[in-house]
Amino acid sequence: MSREEDVYMPALLGKNIPIVTTDEKWKMLFGEExxxxxxxxxxxELxxxxxxQSRFKQKVKDIKRLKKTLLDEVIGISDRLNKGDKSAGKELDDRKRLIGDCNAQIEELEDQLIGLPREIYQLNYKVMVASxxxxxxxxxxxxxxxNEIDEWLSNTRKELKKQVIRLQEGEMENFNLYSYMHDIFGPEVIDIFDMEYDPERNHRIRTPGSGSIQT
Structure with missing residues (x-):
């Protein structure tokens, strides 16, 4: 018995454990693997x-059904025998022999059925523990x-926040620089330099308070 079986067996002793392999969802437990x-x-094997076990039980039922039919026939044949029908004697002997055969078969099948529940329980237990x-x-x-993905997402969110702040700071710095340049050098001078550096395409500028970006 494996360690897992040894650990759980006492706790599960006497518990009604369903036959796991008869449930269609059992194989779904194992996914693509x-x-x-x-x-x-x-x-x-289970x-x-x-x-x-199912076959043996069905055989016992079938034989008991046959035995009942034979017993019913015995009653009728016995009545005929009591009324002087000598041919009924052989029929009665045949029915008794067949009933004896039925009893022997039932006994043999029930003997085989005695150990099966325990075997099934133990094997089902092994399958359950392994599953x-x-x-x-x-x-x-x-x-x-x-957990790894969650940690990655958490770190990514933190890094994203840092980068957003850096982005906003950079855009704000551009705005301040542009404002100072306008104030110091005047619009006409700045316009001349803008023709060279093309700020509309190359420099992102965030207007304070508006959240909008000028390019």
Whole structure:
């Protein structure tokens, strides 16, 4: 028994654990990776035992149904025998023999059914623990990735805020420089230099308070 099985078995003892492989969602637990060969082998063995148990139970029902029919026939044949029908004796013996065969088959099938529930429970438990192990491993892996992405987004937001502030500061500095240049050198001189440096295309200027950008 693995460590996981050894840990959880006492806690789950007596609990009603559904046959996990009969649920269509079971394979969806494993995503694109799919079920491992080892786990699939356990699942196949479990399904085989479950099918076997179902077949045995159905056989017992069928044989008991046949036995009831034979018992009903015995009553009718016995009445005929009591009324002097000698041919009914052989028929009665045949029915009794068949009933005996039914009893033997039922006993054999029920003996086989005795151990199956325990085998199915133990194997189903192994499949469940292995499945849970895979699921929690994926959960932990996904959580680590989520945390990494969240940290990246947080850092990116911080860096974005810094860059926005730098952008605004740069644009404001351009505005102040342009204002000072106009005040110091005058519009006519600045217009001459603007022809050379083409500020409308090359220099972003933010107007204070308006949030608008002049280019």
């Amino acid at each position: 799919g079920v491992s060969d080892e786990l699939q082998a356990l699942a196949d 399904n085989k035992l479950v099918d076997e 849970m192990s895979v699921c929690y491993e994926r959960l932990h892996r996904n959580t680590d990735e989520i």
